[in-house]
Amino acid sequence: MSEPQMAAPDGEPLRVLVVDDEPRILSLLRLILGYEGFNVAIAEDGPSAIQEVARFRPHLVILDLMLPGIDGLDVAARLRGDPDLLIIMLTARDETGERIAGLNGGGDDYIVKPFDPEELVARIRAVLRRRHPGHVARLHAGPIVVDQDRRTVTVDGSHVSMTAREYELMRLFAANPRRVLSKQIILDRVWGFDFFGDENNVEVYVAYLRRKLGPHRDLIETIRGVGYCLKV
Secondary structure, three states, X not given: OXXXXXXXXXXXXXXXXXXXXXXXXXXXXXXXXXXXXXXXEEEOOHHHHHHHHHHHOOOEEEEEOOOOOOOHHHHHHHHOOOOOOEEEEEXXXXXXXXXXXXXXXXXXXXXXXXXXXXXXXXXXXXXXXHHOOOOEOEEEEOOEEEEOOOOEEEEOOEEEOOOHXXXXXXXXXXXXXXXXXXXXXXXXXXXXXOOOOOOHHHHHHHHHHHHHHHHHHHHEEEEOOOEEEEOO
8 A cells, every 4th residue: 555554642443343234345455454554343233333433443444334333424423412523424335426425424534345454444535634734654563663744664673775666665554563374465565456466475475575674684583484574
């Protein structure tokens, strides 16, 4: 992804609640947003969404309009009591009237199914940046700092030059410290879901990163038979 991910002022990941009655959509978004560095919770219907907002206190809600129990527009109306809560409407309807109803009903943005995951993540970032310009866009992982606004990496305070692919791989590791990332996950997130190459690409670029980390090369640990982990 080329746009920066953000964190809350206290350094904790931003919280996103995904509300949809399709298990496939919930699983997909929990995986994608989790590996983009967000703290993700899910709800499958309107009443559960309202309860989860009270418990989880998300910064943003991705809200399907067609929900059992209480529909998305009614849920949005109830959530509008919190002026800091952002809502992105998610629906299969593509009519202009439905988009207008969603936005007028409290949505900060609107995206139609089927959607491109990268477009959804970009919209999330754009909405968060407009409402919360004070959120930082730096990832700190031990001696490594990834500045996602400037797309730069520093190690022990010194700038390290990286190619676009190396930067994306370093950003993925820094957004998921201590988490084991499989080679397939790395391929999906760094090379893209439609990439048809093999896992050797990951091994090659991990070797590149290790060289550039110098004395900290061992921070990227190989988990045999699985993938890699940034030990910080």
